Amino acid sequence: MVRIWRLILLAVFLMTCAAVGATEKQDEVEDETYSEETIIDAASEFFGKTTKALAQAIEKVFEEQGRPNGYITGTEGGGAIGVGLRYGEGVLHTKRGGRNKVYWQGPSVGFDFGGNLSKVFTLVYHLGDIDDLFQRIPGVDGSLYLVGGISVNYQQTGDLILAPIRTGVGWRAGASIGYVHYTRKKSWIPF
Numbered sequence: 001m002v003r004i005w006r007l008i009l010l011a012v013f014l015m016t017c018a019a020v021g022a023t024e025k026q027d028e029v030e031d032e033t034y035s036e037e038t039i040i041d042a043a044s045e046f047f048g049k050t051t052k053a054l055a056q057a058i059e060k061v062f063e064e065q066g067r068p069n070g071y072i073t074g075t076e077g078g079g080a081i082g083v084g085l086r087y088g089e090g091v092l093h094t095k096r097g098g099r100n101k102v103y104w105q106g107p108s109v110g111f112d113f114g115g116n117l118s119k120v121f122t123l124v125y126h127l128g129d130i131d132d133l134f135q136r137i138p139g140v141d142g143s144l145y146l147v148g149g150i151s152v153n154y155q156q157t158g159d160l161i162l163a164p165i166r167t168g169v170g171w172r173a174g175a176s177i178g179y180v181h182y183t184r185k186k187s188w189i190p191f
Contacts, residue, residue, distance in 0.1 A: 032095050033067035042093075043121045046073045047167055053150045054165070061123055061152060061163045068163075070094040070124035072102055076166075079115035084108040084176055085190050088120060097130045103183045105190045106136075110176030118168035125161040132160055138179045155180060 034042075040058055047054060074090015085107055092100045127133060139155035139162075155162040181191070 033069045034071065034095075035067065036062045039068065039071065039123065042071065042073075043165070046121055047119060051150075054167070057150055057152050057165050058123075061165070065123070065125050065161060065163065068123040068125050070097075070127050072120070072122040072124065072162075074102065074120050074122075075118065076104070076120050077115075077117045078172075080108065080110075080112040080172070080174065080176065082109065082112065084110075084112050084178070086178075086180065087188075087190075089186065090120065090122075092124070092130065092133065094124075094127065094130065100130055101184070102133065103186045104180050105183075105187055106178055106180040107190045108176035108178030110174060110178075112172070112174030112176040114170065114172030114174075116168040116170035116172040118166040121165045123163040123165070125163070126159040133182050134184060136179045136181045137162060138177075140175070140177050 036058065039062075040055055043054060043058060070092060072090045072092050074088050076086055076088025078084060078086035086105065088104045090102050090104075092102045094100075124133070135157065137155040137157045137160070139153055151166045151168075152163060155164070181187075
């Protein structure tokens with residue numbers, strides 16, 4: 001009988017330890033990621049106001065990807081006549097690495113015409129080390145800017161996923177494929 005009680009106590013102890021470990025692991029993940037409310041507040045501050053479209057765009061990305069472990073605030077300009085170019089600069093925000101200056105540039109090809117200037121708020125997922133960001137990341141872009149609007153697209157390489165949310169001015173319409181090269185230094189060479 002004593003042996004059974006010892007086994008029961010041991011089982012309860014092990015289950016308690018496992019539950020505490022799982023809770024600590026969840027707390028670590030939450031400590032390194034951003035909540036939806038925090039991201040909406042940061043995006044609203046960056047864009048200057050909260051709009052229903054902005055909140056809906058962020059909610060959609062959270063539904064599909066979960067909690068990001070970083071975000072980039074910045075500006076970009078681009079244009080295309082079939083072949084397009086994009087240039088931007090901003091700041092990467094992470095809880096572990098603080099703030100880091102980021103530049104990006106890239107070519108695209110597709111049915112894309114026009115030009116735009118955008119404020120960009122990019123949600124960053126599965127960024128292990130900050131250096132992992134600085135590479136070429138492919139993506140598909142579909143956009144329609146007529147005076148102003150919000151667009152979201154995804155860029156992915158391996159586990160790293162970026163979800164740029166753009167609000168822009170100008171006139172640009174179409175769909176294209178290409179990549180964006182994220183760098184530590186500004187470059188006018190888009191490749």
